[in-house]
Amino acid sequence: MRTTDKQPRTSPLVPDAVAREIARHDWSSIDCGCGRPAGHLDHLADTLWDAAEGHPAAFRALEGHAFHTGVLRPPAPAVSGVLMAVWAAGPPRQLTREALLWALLSLLGAEDDGSSHEAGLYGQCAAHIRAELPGLREAAARCPGSVSAAYADGILRLLDLTA
Incomplete structure (x- = not known):
């Protein structure tokens, strides 16, 4: 809380x-x-509220906080949990879905911080994202060639789950 x-x-x-x-x-x-x-992270919670309300720019605002210069940062697992809750809720706007998928791909494309805490930041993020695999597979298959499909396919490939 x-x-x-x-x-x-x-x-x-x-x-x-x-x-x-x-x-x-x-x-x-x-x-x-x-x-x-x-x-300052209450600002991050506010950014996540903006993302949940469907503001695409809010997803890009996570850069520098949840991930920065290609490395995951400590807020990444909590952010991943919120992003997957937003995904499960089914954002209605295409731009919001694309921005959300971009953020997930950015999290999975970043390096772990090298910590030995639990599964590390990457493992914790991946666990949240794997929870919604059916929806991600559907997004990848729904409109081949679309931005959403490319992002979803990239997420699945990073998780090695494209089969």
Whole structure:
């Protein structure tokens, strides 16, 4: 749960499952990939709310925080969990789906941080993403040649699950 003085954010555009996934993380206790103090991560939670509401630019705003210069950062697993909750909710707009798939591909295309904690950042991110494989396979097959299909196919290839 976020530990801030401000009221929890709500939106009729954000499904309850996504709101619960965002609220489940104590964002201020996670070191950010941008090097700023940990308390700044409430901004990341707000960015994820914007993404869940369907703002495509919010997904690109994760760069520098969840991943930076091709390396995963500590917020990556929590961000992956939220992104997969958004994916499971089925964003209605094509641009939102493409931006979401781009963010997932960017997370999986980044290097692990080299930590031995649990499965490492990469393993934790991949576990969240694997939970929605049927939807990713469907996206890859739905419109061959589309941006969404290319991103989804790239995700499946990075996970070695294209068969």
